[in-house]
Amino acid sequence: MKNNRLIPPLAALMLCLTAPLYAAEKPLFNTEEILDESSLGIEILQDWHSVGDTRQKLIEINVAEWWPGQDYRIPVRMIVPLEGKAKGFSITGANGNFEALMKDTQLTDFQAKLLEGGVGIVKTLVRASRQLEGKIQLELEKWWSD
Numbered sequence: 615m616k617n618n619r620l621i622p623p624l625a626a627l628m629l630c631l632t633a634p635l636y637a638a639e640k641p642l643f644n645t646e647e648i649l650d651e652s653s654l655g656i657e658i659l660q661d662w663h664s665v666g667d668t669r670q671k672l673i674e675i676n677v678a679e680w681w682p683g684q685d686y687r688i689p690v691r692m693i694v695p696l697e698g699k700a701k702g703f704s705i706t707g708a709n710g711n712f713e714a715l716m717k718d719t720q721l722t723d724f725q726a727k728l729l730e731g732g733v734g735i736v737k738t739l740v741r742a743s744r745q746l747e748g749k750i751q752l753e754l755e756k757w758w759s760d
Contacts, residue, residue, distance in 0.1 A: 670691060672690070
């Protein structure tokens with residue numbers, strides 16, 4: 615009878631000891647998948663074109679599958695010097711204006727200095743699904759599908 619009292623603490627101890635081992639085997643992020651650009655499902659919205667002293671391109675990428683069959687896609691604007699290639703990039707993402715991101719970007723003074731130094735600018739827009747153009751029903755569909 616006294617041994618029955620030991621079962622719950624021993625089970626908890628076993629769980630505590632095995633959980634870190636299991637976590638080490640299954641990392642939270644799969645680096646190979648993250649680096650596989652074919653998983654992005656890139657859609658070109660505006661190909662490279664000149665805007666002042668820059669070249670700009672607007673694409674849309676798939677960043678996640680919210681639930682089976684429902685992708686979460688975001689717009690990405692890339693801005694590089696008119697001549698040459700960018701040596702790095704500065705990425706910004708906000709919950710700003712979708713319409714503004716769809717238009718060619720006029721650089722701030724800071725962004726212009728980055729570009730002069732060969733640093734490209736990557737702008738994206740991360741918003742709640744209820745704020746995305748054409749995606750308003752996503753949260754409702756997810757809610758009702760659970």
